[in-house]
Amino acid sequence: MPNIEQEARLLEEQFDYDAVDPEQIRIQEKIMSMDYSDANIFVLATLYVKSRDQKMTEKGFDLLRNLLQQHSSTSFDSFENNSRHYKRDVMYLMAVGHYHLAEYPEARRWLERLLQFDPSNYQAPKFLYLIDKKIKDDGKKGLTIIASSAAVVGGIAAVGGVILLGLLSRR
Template sequence: MEAKIGRLVESVGSFFSGGSDTIPWCSRDIIAGCEREVAEAATEEQRNDSLMRLSWALVHSKNQDDVNRGLGMLEASLDQSSSPLQTREKLYLLAVGHYRNGDYPRSRQLVDRCLEIQPDWRQALSLRKAIEDKIAKDGLIGIGIATTAVGLLVGGIAAIAARKK
């Protein structure tokens, strides 16, 4: 019986903590290494490659300031993409950043643009599923909160009515 209760508590905790998120996180050390790489780049091509790695690291950070910095870098460089593949990569990273910031509609819009470029890209399909799961979960939580509030309100009204009698 205890094992069943433990699994139930674990699954509820996983639901509310977003346990299905498979997008990797990036540490501050990796970001610092990418920043050094950008500073030490000898050619424009090396610099551009280093900036892409830094952007990747920033939008995968647990620090919201890093994520926002990565979003700014990617948005500023999106028009300078030299190929559809590079555009796809930047759109994907923008989608990850908006996902990390909780802007799921914008993230979904960007990942859909990635899938227009390459419809079978597994990474983008995986992110799209994570976005849809978050949107559905947030909707369920919102419904639960609203239902609880209505229940408390009705209970309060019933209690007041009972006291008046």
């Protein structure tokens, strides 16, 4: 049985999809203009979020938030028997979108909300592990950059000090 690190790696590979074909988005937008249903809104929002274009992703977030707000206490028109499943998918997709935008705290909030809604969700803990690992790795990279910058500044200051001492000793 794979450990959580292996499962998180597999999860990240699932997120590494190719950019969505703009033609696919155009077709879905046309379908939605003819049939403005929750199912079509969800499909279009999914395409927007997976587009890897920040503006499109934001449009997807708006559609998903509207779905959650409009149907927070009622079942979705196309998913009456699967309302919980559908709401879970909306929250998970929000987390995926924020993850791709490197907005890890926001992705984490959506996953925590998902776990409150569906405590038995098996993907969310793996995804949280992946996010925590990303944050930790990014923090290490940031510290490395800061340390390197400090070394460069320190080196420049040392050279400047030597030059200044040389100038003062000539007087």
